[in-house]
Amino acid sequence: MKLTGRTTLLALLLGSACVEAGELELEVEIPGMDVAEYHRPYVAIWIEDSKGRHQQNLSLWYDHDMRDDEGQKWLKDLRLWWRRSGRQLEFPVDGFSGATRPVGTHELVFDSNSSVIRDLPAGDYRLVVEAAREVGGRELLRLPFQWPPEKRQEIVQQGSNELGRIQLVVKP
Numbered sequence: 001m002k003l004t005g006r007t008t009l010l011a012l013l014l015g016s017a018c019v020e021a022g023e024l025e026l027e028v029e030i031p032g033m034d035v036a037e038y039h040r041p042y043v044a045i046w047i048e049d050s051k052g053r054h055q056q057n058l059s060l061w062y063d064h065d066m067r068d069d070e071g072q073k074w075l076k077d078l079r080l081w082w083r084r085s086g087r088q089l090e091f092p093v094d095g096f097s098g099a100t101r102p103v104g105t106h107e108l109v110f111d112s113n114s115s116v117i118r119d120l121p122a123g124d125y126r127l128v129v130e131a132a133r134e135v136g137g138r139e140l141l142r143l144p145f146q147w148p149p150e151k152r153q154e155i156v157q158q159g160s161n162e163l164g165r166i167q168l169v170v171k172p
Contacts, residue, residue: 021111021112021148021172022111022112022117022147022148022149022170022171022172023109023110023111023112023170023171024058024108024109024110024117024127024145024168024169024170024171025107025108025109025168025169025170025171026045026058026107026108026109026110026127026166026167026168026169027105027106027107027108027165027166027167028043028045028101028105028106028108028129028163028166029104029105029106029159029163029164029165029166030043030101030102030103030104030105030106030131030163030164031103031159031161031162031163031164032103033136035135035136037135039133039134039135039136040061040063040100040101040102040133041061041100041131041132041133041136041162041163042060042061042062042063042074042075042077042078042100042131042132042133043059043060043061043062043078043100043101043129043130043131044057044059044060044061044078044081044086044128044129044130045057045058045059045060045108045127045128045129045130046058046081046084046085046127046128047116047117047120047125047126047127047128048084048125048126048128048142049123049124049125049126050123050124050125050126050144052126053084054084054085055120055125056116056117056120057085057093057096057116058096058108058110058116058127059096059097059098059108060075060081060086060093060096060097060098061097061098061099061100061101062074062075062097062099062100063099063100064091064092064097064098064099065099069091072091074132074134075091077132077134077138078130078131078132078138079130079132079138080128080130080140081128081130095115096116105164105165112148117147120147121147122147122148123146123147124144124145124146125144125145125146125147126142126143126144126145127142127143127145127155127168128140128141128142128143129141129143129163129166131159131162131163132162133162136161136162137161137162138162139159139160139161139162139163141157141159141163141166142157143155143156143157143166143168145168145170146170147170148172149170149171149172150172151172152169152170152171152172153168153169153170154167154168154169154170155167155168155169155170156168
């Protein structure tokens with residue numbers, strides 16, 4: 001097959017798009033607890049660089065249906081996220097804030113077309129999951145990864161109280 005200049009350019013562009021492609025698949029487990037008073041945890045998920053600087057919010061689960069936006073006042077319990085990003089935002093934030101999640105495993109997928117990772121510069125990062133629960137505790141887990149991925153990366157961390165198993169799969 002003979003390639004013309006236009007076909008060669010198209011092949012190069014498509015090939016480079018494939019090299020730049022990538023995907024983040026995240027599983028977050030909210031563990032069941034045998035306690036007298038259980039409240040679903042607030043959870044913030046974001047990306048920070050290797051120096052701990054906030055780069056991009058991925059998801060925020062909180063009780064945004066409370067009367068008079070009272071659920072927002074508890075967002076401060078997600079202390080690290082609040083200091084790094086939350087206090088500058090207006091709630092609810094379209095695209096990443098949503099309701100608290102029940103006990104179980106919840107999946108999030110962000111592909112290279114997603115606005116939250118599309119413009120992420122190449123480098124070393126950490127995906128951060130922070131959870132806080134009323135009449136409960138607070139927990140924070142960091143999962144290191146490289147972007148864009150050269151090969152498949154699978155990072156797993158096990159929470160000890162407010163979070164269960166957290167799995168991040170980074171795909172080229």
